Amino acid sequence: MVADRRVRPTALLPLWHVAGFALGAVTAALGERAAMACTVAVEETIDAHYAAQEVELEDPALAEQAPELAGTIAAFRAEELEHRDIGLAHGAEQAPGYRLLSALIRTGCRVAIKLSERV
Numbered sequence: 241m242v243a244d245r246r247v248r249p250t251a252l253l254p255l256w257h258v259a260g261f262a263l264g265a266v267t268a269a270l271g272e273r274a275a276m277a278c279t280v281a282v283e284e285t286i287d288a289h290y291a292a293q294e295v296e297l298e299d300p301a302l303a304e305q306a307p308e309l310a311g312t313i314a315a316f317r318a319e320e321l322e323h324r325d326i327g328l329a330h331g332a333e334q335a336p337g338y339r340l341l342s343a344l345i346r347t348g349c350r351v352a353i354k355l356s357e358r359v
């Protein structure tokens with residue numbers, strides 16, 4: 241019998257809603273380019289996360305349990321890359337302190353993903 245591998249959303253979801261809103265509000269207050277820099281940083285982190293999941297799904301045993309999942313992830317990933325490209329096209333990299341801002345946000349997102357994988 242195949243193990244039930246349905247994924248439940250993280251219990252931290254309410255926290256991420258608040259944190260995401262706060263991040264969006266703070267970067268928007270810093271200016272449009274900072275908001276775009278935030279979008280790019282978040283989307284790049286999500287892209288890396290999806291890419292790692294695609295690698296995991298190369299395991300035939302996992303792929304067999306959820307045959308449609310790889311396609312879903314690929315579609316989500318393409319959407320997020322489109323959002324990243326919109327951010328780049330709207331001056332994300334010209335935001336003041338882009339490198340620092342981007343590094344902070346990417347680190348925060350990676351921590352959030354790691355915590356969400358556990359809780």
Ligand SMILES: [Fe+2]
Nearest residue numbers: 283319320323
């Ligand atoms: Fe997105």
